[in-house]
Amino acid sequence: MSILLLDVDGTLIDSLPGIRAGFLHTLDQLGWPHPDEEFQRRIAGPPMEVTLRSLGMSPAQAQAGLQVYLDYTRRGGWADATSFPGMLDLVHRWKDAGLTIATATSKGEGFARLILEREGFLPHLDFIGAAQEDGPRRSKSAVIDHVLSTNGWAADSHDILMVGDRSHDITGAAAHGIDTVAVSWGYGTPEEWATAAHTAHTPQALEGIVHDWLAARG
Known part of the structure; x- marks a missing residue:
């Protein structure tokens, strides 16, 4: 998987x-x-x-x-938010290709679900991993731990890839041995992206990186 x-x-x-x-x-x-x-x-x-x-x-x-x-x-x-151009179509293609897709967001779970539903992402997601709006699950590492433990997924960098835009995405994933693709259309800096395994500057480039990651896994 x-x-x-x-x-x-x-x-x-x-x-x-x-x-x-x-x-x-x-x-x-x-x-x-x-x-x-x-x-x-x-x-x-x-x-x-x-x-x-x-x-x-x-x-x-x-x-x-x-x-x-x-x-x-x-x-x-x-x-007061909108989806980035091209990302809904890309998530749709990933789902059609058989990938398992979950969010790992520091956004509160209720708010994440509302905006993902309105923007059309929800049908293509297998699990909504999010922070608690007012509880102890707040850091990215804690959110990822919640996603993994709830679904019974082993933290194996060969099976799981994180996609995010900030340093806390990268360090949170690294705490579980997971590589990250940093995307430059978000809110991070080149210094933050440099700590990721890969950097994508467009959704098309991100699709190519994920394709190569899948191919490398055989």
């Missing part, structure tokens, strides 16, 4: 508009100054409390901020 683990934010879905709006709303509610534009462009992907802590918030402040952010997202912020 060949398994693809797919990140959502920055890989399948361009969710930055909604995440940024929720992030800035959270800072305003906490009376916290806005960081610069460069920082704001990098907030999609990691758990929100991690991003808030990186601004200098205490753990208690970051947890309070997370609740504000989740409330904003529940009230409709999740919908």
Whole structure:
């Protein structure tokens, strides 16, 4: 069995508009100054409390901020997102080719399911692996562990490939011995992509990398 683990934010879905709006709303509610534009462009992907802590918030402040952010997202912020061109068709082709496909996202499970359903991905996915919106399963490594353990899949880099756009996708997969393809249309940097086994700059290039990975496995 060949398994693809797919990140959502920055890989399948361009969710930055909604995440940024929720992030800035959270800072305003906490009376916290806005960081610069460069920082704001990098907030999609990691758990929100991690991003808030990186601004200098205490753990208690970051947890309070997370609740504000989740409330904003529940009230409709999740919908301010669209799929990246070409990715739905690619996931469809992978499924038709017989690959097993699961998400491994730091997005909350409920929000992930809503946007993946609206954008047409849900019928092509075998499992929705996501973070808990308000629970201990928050890091990418913990999400991947949940995906593997729930499905009884062995963490074997020859059978499983991760596709993501940020360093936490790469390090989270590496913690389980899984290689990552970094995609450059998301929110990462060349320095982050350089730590992945492969980098794809277009969905067509990603399809080729996955094809070669499958061929190498025989």
